Amino acid sequence: MAQLSLSLKSYQRYRTDTAFLMLDIDHFKAVNDKLGHQDGDIVIQHVTKLCHLELREVDIFGRIGGEEFGIILNNTDIHRAQDVANRLRLSIDNTPCEVDDHVINATISIGVSQLEISDEQCKYVLIRSDKAMYQAKRRGRNRVVVYNE
Numbered sequence: 001m002a003q004l005s006l007s008l009k010s011y012q013r014y015r016t017d018t019a020f021l022m023l024d025i026d027h028f029k030a031v032n033d034k035l036g037h038q039d040g041d042i043v044i045q046h047v048t049k050l051c052h053l054e055l056r057e058v059d060i061f062g063r064i065g066g067e068e069f070g071i072i073l074n075n076t077d078i079h080r081a082q083d084v085a086n087r088l089r090l091s092i093d094n095t096p097c098e099v100d101d102h103v104i105n106a107t108i109s110i111g112v113s114q115l116e117i118s119d120e121q122c123k124y125v126l127i128r129s130d131k132a133m134y135q136a137k138r139r140g141r142n143r144v145v146v147y148n149e
Contacts, residue, residue: 001122003060003062003072004020004060004070004072004122004125004126005122007060007072007074007115008115008119008121008122008125010074011115011119012117012119015117016074016075017075017076017077017078017114018072018073018074018075018076018114018115019072019073019076019077019078019080019081019112019113019114019115020070020071020072020073020081020112020113020114020115020125020126020129021070021071021073021081021084021085021088021110021111021112021129022064022068022069022070022071022110022111022126022129022130022132022133023051023068023069023070023071023085023088023108023109023110023111023133024067024068024069024108024109024133024137025043025044025047025067025106025107025108026106026107026108026109026137026141026142027107027141028040028043028066028067031043031104031106035099035100035102035104039099039100039102040067042097042099043097043099043104043106044067046095046097046104046106047067047069047092047097047106047108048061048063048069050088050091050092050095051069051071051088051091051092053091054084054087054088054091055071055084055088058074058075059071059072059073059074060072060074070126070129071084077114078112078113078114078146081112081114081146082112082144082146085110085112085144086144088108088110089107089108089110089142089143089144092106092107092108093105093106093107093108093142107141107142108142109133109134109136109137109141109142109143109144109145110132110133110136110143110144110145111128111129111130111131111132111133111134111135111136111144111145111147112129112132112144112145112146112147113125113128113129113132113146113147114147128147129147131147132145132146132147132148133145
């Protein structure tokens with residue numbers, strides 16, 4: 001959240017495109033219920049590793065809570081952010097996670113939004129990204145949705 005606050009301040013000063021991705025591991029509760037929290041943590045680490053492989057060094061990736069993550073894409077317009085989100089989604093979808101004797105085919109849902117001049121606080125971009133992410137879940141999961149009023 002501190003990094004998002006800094007990105008918002010930078011955006012308000014320099015007006016460089018900045019996007020925010022909120023992603024959630026689909027059906028993660030079922031993984032924890034079936035395999036336990038330790039194996040659930042392995043799935044989280046798997047998703048995290050794949051995300052880091054797809055992101056630039058300057059992108060900021062962080063855990064918001066549970067199985068939910070945020071990614072700040074500075075100097076990135078909404079179209080490029082959507083491309084990045086789809087690349088992340090495909091990487092995770094196409095790379096199964098092996099946990100003990102189980103193969104977990106994890107998927108993610110991603111909400112994409114852009115910082116706006118009217119954002120007085122970080123919570124506004126978080127709200128938009130969260131709405132888009134839940135729309136992705138309602139549409140069947142394993143997809144990317146760009147926030148649109």
